[in-house]
Amino acid sequence: MRKKPALLIGLAAAAVLTAATPAGAVAPASPAQAPSARVCPQLDKNLPWHGDNRARLQKMIDERGICSKPVPGPEGRPVAAFDWDNTVVKNDITDATLAWALKHDKILRPKSWKSTSAWLTPAADRALTAACGTSVPVGKPLPTSRNAACADEIMEIREKERTMSGEPAFAGDWNHRRTVPAYAWIPQLFAGHTPAALTSFAKQARAEQLAAPIGSKQTVGTHTIAGYIRYYDQQKDLIRTLKAAGFEVFIVSASAEPIAEAWSSGVGLDRAHTIGIRSVLDRGRLTTGIQGCGDVRGTRGDALPFMDGKRCWINQEIFRIKGAEAWRQQDPAHRIALGAGDADTDVTFVKDATGAHLAINRNKSELMCRAYDNADGRWVVNPMFIEPLPRKSGAYPCSTTGYVNTDGAPGPVRRADGTVIPDQQDRAYGVVSS
Template sequence: MLAWTLAAAAALAAAPPTTPSPHRNCPRLSGVWHGDNRARLQQVIDDRGTCARGDGDGERPVAVFDWDNTVTKNDATDATISWALRHDRILRPASWRATSEWLGDTAAGALTAACGTRVPVGTPLPTATNARCADEILEIRETGRTMSGAAAFTGRWNHRRTVPQYAWVPQLFAGHTVAELSAYARSARAEALAAPVGSTRTLGTHTVPAYVRYYDQQRDLIRTLRRAGFDVFIVSAGSEPVTEVWSRGVGVDAAHTVAIRSVLDRHGRITTRNQGCGGVPESRGEVIPYVDGKRCWINQEIYGVRGAAAWQRRDAGHRPVIAAGDADTDVTFVGDATGAHLVINRNKGEIMCRAYDDADGRWVVNPMFIDPLPRRPGRYPCSTSAYTAPDGAPGPVRGRDGSVVPDLADTVY
């Protein structure tokens, strides 16, 4: 990390001075970014922020950020699951099979065998001491497979609208109130921010990150955007109460935080169902803010589009100016941005193919600000398998004109 930071700082110092902005009232970004990325983002802020107009008239420009591993290093939802497992906060369901639309009999049997039936339904499972139970839950969450290697989820789903193990996270907290889950997230947040950078912990046989950090550069970017008149939103495939706890740390309130929204029962407790989008009604996970689902939730919750139209790419005046993500789950909404597509490089196939193809010259790629990955060997398989179709089949990444994106090398690391 130190070597990259010093190299980046030297490159920044050696870069030719940029032309002074005519928009002197626009706030300025700070911090070390890769190459000329800071200057490029600043130019978008100068050109598109309300600070450039000076009168504040008209609609505010929109910026949208993914959360986990985009604004933070490591996953806030995983930190909450880790804390919950170590503090016996997962309640035993009446049926593991019923927690998800796609959880198969094999996985349900594995969870029942590992977690047992000794505690009554609706009471906490002893996951702090039952390593087998914690292991099964973590393995299904992380890989979509049981500890034996069997597929945990079966059946069909739209792979560009949901992924069962992501939807399963808020379903694991069924029976709790939103206030309770928020309290768990606050405790997990305090613990993760206090843990040393690079630290890990062991849960069952799993080694998981013990720490989470806000990226200083992203915190500064969000603060600068808001001062420049942008309406800044977080759109995440995590559980909304958890994401809301973390987004407050960068000044984004609950009204500007969109994630998986659980349906509550008449007592205000979380159920295994979540709210729908784009004309799809509430379900057990069919539509979450995931790949094309993120576009749907942005159109619906930010721009007020209802029904099937929320799945469509809108005109340039009704899309985010800046969008930031780190993974293929973000590729659609990041690609929709009209000013800058900011990608934090975690070597994810489709989004990196689109970023390095840079079809409109607006893709901004930055290494992770903490412990960046080394250069990916070889080339991304853009021309063959980096795209995931709705039925889950791999295929080539194509441009908006239908042309196939060639295989591309990793150049920003």
């Protein structure tokens, strides 16, 4: 997809800035803007947070934002990064967009299903070909609104990475901390459309999802999935307060970037502050190729904004760190101040934050192991703000299988010093309190 413009703002003291300066860097406050003369932006006290989480986040905002001393620091504005699905909103915008597209015949028939993903198995290729047929010309819309079998195969591969008959849909080698073939497959399914068209599909799905009552379900083929999405009021308020306090705020999502852009404006963020899966374009249209990150330059989808890949995309796009170095944790001056996520897909960048690690509890092992271990005392754990999960039965398996290695094998979750995190009990669950 398009190359986003760098957001660096030239400063009179530009000679002291490094190439890693966060996007949108601004000069330190002048004497007329002394902290004592400012009103520190405040989180809305009428919105309920779990325990003392609001106060802890407010403290971080006060310390790192325009009320800090010095303000905002010699390297520019502090940065906050949020995952999207189930972090800023309840439920999944990719699922919603795919469901809408299948109901409205927006998937174009590929030349072959195998060509959509380097990891798609022959079994999945056969199942999709049999279900979706070959009578529709290549590049024309498949009638998925009427062909439940075709819609079912696509949904089953999206949800469970298998065919309707239970055969694996993806196989081969990939780094399990950098990509998931099923995640890459969604933007690959929309090859042939323009980015603007995909954003339009997402906006139409957005309108339907926001209008549907909380708790609604929808059926696609024979699959039943969530039928509503809501912005979390607390996260909208947190983003608003961070921006008012001088933070540069970004969304970093494993959704296709045109889909994420259809939603991010709802929390006051523009396209330049929305990072998602970026497709390679051909004459202005999406292809099955996906842009890499750091020193990963292939187009299979080996470096998505997923787990360790989110760190790479943040380092590359926000801090302008290039090549293999983008995969490494940076020094505190070149890391985000706040990271927010809900799943193991977010754990690396949330852990990188220097001011606060906000974990929305969906019972995901590595994230919650690190959150409850709270090694640096800066983890903030909150139940989901809508329909929170009850307490997890049993402990998180931190000491044995909570971590996913690059080959997909489970292992123990370790702290920065190499020690193993002991199993953790769930402690932030159920109905949120004010």
